[in-house]
Amino acid sequence: MMRRTAGFAGVFAVMWLGTGCGEEARGAAPYDWRLPAGFPTPRVPADNPMTEVKVALGRRLFYDVRLSQNGTQSCGSCHEQARAFTDGRVSPVGSTGQVHRRNAQGLANIVYATSLTWANPALTSLESQALVPLFGTEPVELGFADREQELIERLRSDAALEAEFRRAFPDEQTPVSLATLIRALAAFQRSIISGSSPYDRFVYGKQVDAMTRQQKRGLELFLSERMECDHCHSGFNFQDATVHESTVEPILPFHNTGLYNEDGRGTYPAADQGAIELTGRPEDMGRFRAPSLRNVSVTAPYMHDGSMATLSEVLDHYAAGGHARLRNGGEASPLQSGFVRGFTLTAEEKQDVLAFLESLTDTDFLTDPRFSDPFSAP
Template sequence: MARAKTKAAWLAALAVLGTACGGGEGGGRAPEPYVWKLPAGFPTPRVPADNPMSEAKVRLGRRLFYDTRLSLNGTQSCGSCHEQARAFTDARVTAVGSTGQVHRRNAQGLANVAFSTSLTWANPMLTTLELQALTPLFGREPVELGFADRQDELLERLRSDADLAAGFAEAFPDDEAPVSVASLGRALASFQRSLVSGGAPVDRYRYGGQPDALSRSARRGMELFLSERLECDHCHSGFNFQDATAHEATPEPILPFHNTGLYNEDGQGAYPLADPGLIELTGRVEDMGRFRAPSLRNVAVTAPYMHDGSLATLSEVLDHYAAGGRARAGNAGQSSPLQSGFVRGFTLTAEEKQDVLAFLEALTDTEFLTDPRHADPALAPPVP
């Protein structure tokens, strides 16, 4: 019954938000198109036909992303839980909303979110950034920014700022009412699509013609990461180190979710009732404990890990998978019958473990973490 109520609540919320986001842009004069400056080896992201990228939308979205007026009590912005220096995570075990409510899930990073086919830990119904951007604004459980049933109050708050209203008019010149829920979602989505990270040492090694960009240890770690012995790249694959990845040239996006054996409370694969994963929305037994695999880009700065933030360090994450799942380690060697077949366990020497950690560290794009184009415009130096 609880799962049915949860699913019904999500469907109702999606219906409301889908109506708010409906419609496309007019056919009049268009803002200046956005120029992708993609790293070597990167494809072009998919962009919805009704929300083409433009420089004006990205500028507006960036400003809104850091605006605390997007929370009812004026205490938080999107950037409060997605800090640039942490690859747009927040270092908390689980997120905390504007009212102080502690959430049940860890805040995910936004680097390369333009390529992600699913946008939360375990909700296959949220597949566009336009729709997802509105969930923290108007969602009820958990309370994030707190504007449930108060859309008009939020819009009036934005319209009352003449400079901000002018930014909406510039970004959406064909809209009769440029400041709207739909345009707010589109602007935030446009900025998030611009958060492309591809300048890590591993990129310079693979695509930049810099063989010395990776240490010998990191190169050995990469070989282990890609090996059938560890099986890491089955869920963390491709240029984005994530299986749930799509771009302009891919067919219909896939929406994979995985059970990593993090819990097995009853010997049959049960996860804690507080957050059982994908099953909460689908009701299917096989979806117990399934969550999406996040991208590993900048993973060294996004601790803690897993959907509930229960693993504090990358070393602990490796130990978890080496044991064949934490559930197995805590249940006398009994693995969960629902966990992925790729979570089988392995043995690493101390040196090999350090090599894998060195490789994961080499996925850190320090330029992305400090790029003024992604920073709070009220604090960052002007973008050249």
């Protein structure tokens, strides 16, 4: 989300997460995951166990506009449930009106993700990541930079909210704190699980008619060596960077998809060059995280900069072996992934693949009251 995220988040993680986190809330009911068929048990930090009351508090905070300094936005402003927790914009707009440079990513199944932003390998926990929109300055999101105490006092002034914090964190001497705030937000985000799409009902539920024939043909193409899609969008979550209780060692891959090649050497536009901005390694030029494809049909626009409006355009990009080929007379970027090599689809096959991607839409998830705005009118 920002260029100086690594050091910023790391400092606050030590200051706030390293002290006073405590164990599972005394007497609090453990959270019931209600995991979809085929989904592994999520991995949860030992210092932030999941409980029903903590998730409920996190949901309320996620949608509370008081988490922006000027009271105009909440986390939910850029992560709308009906859009699978994206915002439908090319670039999000922060609470102060600043336009951000990267497209808002979805939060569905974020509990399984090993990396949490487009191109920051240092942000690997939802607790650390929550600090970025709250206090970051590049870009300004919620706008509380250098005003942490103001935020906490604002929350403490609400007696009912303070009581919710006390129920969620009964072992904390000071229930309302930055540490408990970000732990509650992280707990709610971990609860946002999507897994009842037509694809899921077909593959895990064994409902043979859950997917249409066209969608099944598209699935075969998606998994084929011709298209190579499942190298970066693999497994139950259609994402290569996945972690859960059975994971031996999480991986943190980032990929160059050949979207840009400004100079024939693979250079991306100066406004956003990917993971290289933090790692400094030349090979990380243009490398970004591969997002999950779940609910992808409702998360347009696409790519890290929102530069593609439709899934049809995305397929054309990969079929061409990267847009850089189109812009440079067929010359591929020397830095792009070896899996982005181009392929040919007939018009019918392209529609089959698009139909398959549509089958990943979990309509129940998009309206599930467990994840909805508690402040909205019933």
